[in-house]
Amino acid sequence: MNGYGGSILRVNLTDNKLTKEPTPPELARDFIGGRGFGIYHLLREVPRGADPLGPENKLIISSGPLSGMLSAGGGKCDWTTKSPLTNGYASASMGGHFTAEMKYAGIDTIILEGISPTPVYLLIDDNKLQLLDASFLWGKGAIDAEVALKNKHGEEFQIAAIGPGGENLVPYACVNHDFGRQAGRGGVGTVMGQKKLKAIVIRGTKSVPVADAQAYRKAGIDLYRACIEAEGHDEWTRYGTTIVTSWCDEVGALPTRNFSAGSFEDGKNIYGPVMRKEIVITDKGCFGCPCPCGKYSRSRRYGTYVEGPEYETIGLMGSNLGIGDIEAVAEANRLADDLGLDSISAGNTIAWAMECYEKGMLTQEDTDGLDLRFGNIEAAFAAIKKIAYREGKLGQLLAQGVKRAAEQIGKGSDKFAIHVKGMEQSAYATHNATAMLLAYMTCDVGAHHNRSWAITYDLQVGRDKVVPEKVARIIWLQNFRPMFDVLGSCRLQWVELGIDRDLYVPLLEAVTGIHRTWEDLEAVGDRIWNLTRMYWVRENPGFGRSWDLPSPRFYEEAPKTGATAGQITNYEDVQCLLDMYYEQRGWDDNGIPTPQTLQKLNIAVQTH
Amino acid sequence: MTATVRPYGILKEYINHQNETQVAAGQTIRQAIQSFRMPPEVVALVLVNDEQQDKDYIIQDGDYIKLLAVIGGG
Amino acid sequence: MRLYVDSAKCSGCRACLVACSLNLFNESNPKKAALNLIGHFPAPGVYEMKVCTQCGNCAAVCPTECIKLNERGAYYVDFAECTLCEACVAECPEDVMYVRVELADAAWKCDLCGDCVQVCGTGALWIAD
Numbered sequence: 001m002n003g004y005g006g007s008i009l010r011v012n013l014t015d016n017k018l019t020k021e022p023t024p025p026e027l028a029r030d031f032i033g034g035r036g037f038g039i040y041h042l043l044r045e046v047p048r049g050a051d052p053l054g055p056e057n058k059l060i061i062s063s064g065p066l067s068g069m070l071s072a073g074g075g076k077c078d079w080t081t082k083s084p085l086t087n088g089y090a091s092a093s094m095g096g097h098f099t100a101e102m103k104y105a106g107i108d109t110i111i112l113e114g115i116s117p118t119p120v121y122l123l124i125d126d127n128k129l130q131l132l133d134a135s136f137l138w139g140k141g142a143i144d145a146e147v148a149l150k151n152k153h154g155e156e157f158q159i160a161a162i163g164p165g166g167e168n169l170v171p172y173a174c175v176n177h178d179f180g181r182q183a184g185r186g187g188v189g190t191v192m193g194q195k196k197l198k199a200i201v202i203r204g205t206k207s208v209p210v211a212d213a214q215a216y217r218k219a220g221i222d223l224y225r226a227c228i229e230a231e232g233h234d235e236w237t238r239y240g241t242t243i244v245t246s247w248c249d250e251v252g253a254l255p256t257r258n259f260s261a262g263s264f265e266d267g268k269n270i271y272g273p274v275m276r277k278e279i280v281i282t283d284k285g286c287f288g289c290p291c292p293c294g295k296y297s298r299s300r301r302y303g304t305y306v307e308g309p310e311y312e313t314i315g316l317m318g319s320n321l322g323i324g325d326i327e328a329v330a331e332a333n334r335l336a337d338d339l340g341l342d343s344i345s346a347g348n349t350i351a352w353a354m355e356c357y358e359k360g361m362l363t364q365e366d367t368d369g370l371d372l373r374f375g376n377i378e379a380a381f382a383a384i385k386k387i388a389y390r391e392g393k394l395g396q397l398l399a400q401g402v403k404r405a406a407e408q409i410g411k412g413s414d415k416f417a418i419h420v421k422g423m424e425q426s427a428y429a430t431h432n433a434t435a436m437l438l439a440y441m442t443c444d445v446g447a448h449h450n451r452s453w454a455i456t457y458d459l460q461v462g463r464d465k466v467v468p469e470k471v472a473r474i475i476w477l478q479n480f481r482p483m484f485d486v487l488g489s490c491r492l493q494w495v496e497l498g499i500d501r502d503l504y505v506p507l508l509e510a511v512t513g514i515h516r517t518w519e520d521l522e523a524v525g526d527r528i529w530n531l532t533r534m535y536w537v538r539e540n541p542g543f544g545r546s547w548d549l550p551s552p553r554f555y556e557e558a559p560k561t562g563a564t565a566g567q568i569t570n571y572e573d574v575q576c577l578l579d580m581y582y583e584q585r586g587w588d589d590n591g592i593p594t595p596q597t598l599q600k601l602n603i604a605v606q607t608h
Numbered sequence: 609m610t611a612t613v614r615p616y617g618i619l620k621e622y623i624n625h626q627n628e629t630q631v632a633a634g635q636t637i638r639q640a641i642q643s644f645r646m647p648p649e650v651v652a653l654v655l656v657n658d659e660q661q662d663k664d665y666i667i668q669d670g671d672y673i674k675l676l677a678v679i680g681g682g
Numbered sequence: 683m684r685l686y687v688d689s690a691k692c693s694g695c696r697a698c699l700v701a702c703s704l705n706l707f708n709e710s711n712p713k714k715a716a717l718n719l720i721g722h723f724p725a726p727g728v729y730e731m732k733v734c735t736q737c738g739n740c741a742a743v744c745p746t747e748c749i750k751l752n753e754r755g756a757y758y759v760d761f762a763e764c765t766l767c768e769a770c771v772a773e774c775p776e777d778v779m780y781v782r783v784e785l786a787d788a789a790w791k792c793d794l795c796g797d798c799v800q801v802c803g804t805g806a807l808w809i810a811d
Contacts, residue, residue: 224803290801
């Protein structure tokens with residue numbers, strides 16, 4: 001099948017059974033790839049009510065038709081599972097080079113099933129498939145494990161591995177790859193750890209068939225040239241995602257001290273140019289990227305290397321912890337990567353604990369003696385390690401995620417647990433940015449930014465305005481942006497360089513032989529969005545409107561300092577945003593897609 | 609005593625879609641931005657002679673100033 | 683004319699490898715490319731890229747004389763005449779002369795098509811005298 005590896009690899013870890021089946025052409029036609037394949041298999045194959053940490057849950061890794069191809073940024077694969085963090089839909093996007101090896105090994109999707117009796121890793125060398133003993137790796141950090149596996153199998157192999165956080169079932173454990181890329185959010189690393197699968201080692205050397213090689217070459221080069229010649233290409237590439245740090249600080253979107261403010265008085269010390277000057281040693285690109293945001297850094301102070309930190313980690317392990325020290329942020333980032341924790345959820349959860357500590361809701365007895373003040377670098381490092389090993393009272397508390405930790409502590413600490421649906425909010429403070437707030441409220445995995453991002457739109461329309469245009473914008477972004485995760489190509493070329501998205505149309509056609517406009521693709525995006533919504537409905541009795549509410553911090557407590565001092569979104573406006581959103585989506589007042597909407601999208605999901 | 613300002617992308621709208629324009633030295637970048645009726649908060653990054661500066665930087669004679677917009681975030 | 687590389691600018695993205703295979707074989711397969719990317723991670727955290735300098739050592743030792751000059755003045759492998767003897771591989775000072783029998787029926791090398799330069803986003807690759 002043109003543009004595809006052509007097969008689904010099914011790995012049953014309970015029975016040590018590895019089988020391949022062809023990727024059905026109608027699946028490729030209707031769901032295209034990546035996230036589309038993920039939700040399709042999740043809904044069909046993981047039974048309703050399955051325990052995310054039980055043998056019935058599956059981990060589904062999918063590439064897309066542009067993954068591994070001559071498509072600017074074709075380095076993305078999707079990791080879908082039932083989330084142990086939220087009990088809902090989890091889909092994490094991972095960059096790097098893993099997805100290309102999948103395609104060139106002839107595999108579109110890897111479905112991991114069951115639970116291995118002992119630690120193993122999966123070796124895929126083209127058609128050679130094996131589960132191998134991983135007892136020598138169990139307990140190792142993700143980076144050490146990657147080094148060991150590269151040494152054992154060779155430089156050509158790509159590796160995705162979990163760290164101790166995944167082994168110890170921390171519900172926001174990530175998968176680490178290529179010394180610093182992650183499938184980060186929602187606990188995909190936790191599910192991998194629960195299956196006792198330490199790593200996947202993969203190499204593919206086959207050619208991927210394309211519909212029209214000459215048209216593919218031309219469309220591919222056209223897309224690359226557009227990126228390379230785009231205004232801002234050089235500046236973006238120099239700083240990567242950290243290009244926004246100073247701006248977020250200026251407009252009050254930089255999460256500071258557990259999102260109590262959006263500007264940080266030590267912000268200047270964690271801005272992109274400071275980082276570039278102080279610690280960056282090379283640009284590090286994902287597969288096929290002409291504008292690599294990856295920055296590889298060395299800390300002299302700690303004697304360590306890390307990819308990043310990128311903006312999210314700077315926000316959550318820097319300003320949000322009150323740490324204005326780029327080298328310390330880099331080291332916190334390295335710890336999280338190596339220990340296999342999502343740096344967003346970990347930073348967010350530790351910030352909550354710091355606020356609890358400063359408010360006396362947690363004492364030194366609860367923190368195992370740590371002086372868990374904002375800005376205490378050593379305490380932050382110690383907390384990260386405790387979480388990964390579930391060590392002591394603090395480690396056990398925070399290794400549940402911020403929602404459950406706040407439920408355990410009580411005392412009103414849930415008011416400043418910054419999450420939606422149990423997923424910790426990523427690094428945009430949303431006290432006065434109503435479109436962005438709605439984006440977080442309605443994101444299909446919880447409070448994550450990558451489905452839709454709208455702070456500039458908020459600024460353009462008026463930050464506190466609650467108008468249908470903002471809602472329409474969010475819906476359009478939610479249907480459109482995740483299509484990059486379906487195609488297997490990164491969205492940042494479009495997002496950051498502003499290239500014409502129609503450049504992808506001839507490329508996709510040359511690769512797959514199927515002509516699809518963005519209108520066609522957005523229709524698929526709309527369908528996927530409603531399917532993921534129905535997954536939440538199916539898995540969580542009582543799911544509805546209240547699940548879409550943000551942290552009360554954004555409607556009850558205005559920041560005292562910074563660019564958004566005194567600014568807040570009214571609770572009535574929060575509800576009004578949902579009213580408009582549900583109406584425009586064709587969902588009922590409780591946020592459930594109506595039968596008419598589902599029928600229109602040709603969706604049938606059994607929910608009871 | 610002038611400097612050159614080069615706004616990128618959508619920011620060109622504020623200088624009639626030209627590539628560059630001249631501004632007087634001695635004022636802050638913020639003042640120069642406001643003189644184009646450009647809201648300072650739409651400018652994500654200010655580079656003066658390829659070094660990042662904040663919007664309170666006082667423009668020097670001969671500076672080459674790039675203004676970058678935030679397009680779409682993360 | 684030949685291809686040059688500044689490894690310090692390379693981000694290891696492999697776009698060049700895909701473009702190379704597409705031009706050389708009319709196939710999408712970065713393992714069938716004529717540039718040699720070696721990552722040194724986690725430490726010291728650098729990429730090393732090796733490219734063909736068109737030194738001609740390969741052509742000089744080829745017993746079937748199947749490594750010839752093209753219109754760009756670059757040495758290329760005439761696939762039909764290659765016997766896979768691998769004499770050229772040992773002579774290549776940059777490790778960019780490839781024989782992988784499981785992937786192709788002939789040796790392959792850089793023929794200076796320039797597509798890698800077109801897709802390199804960091805300016806690590808260029809063609810000059």
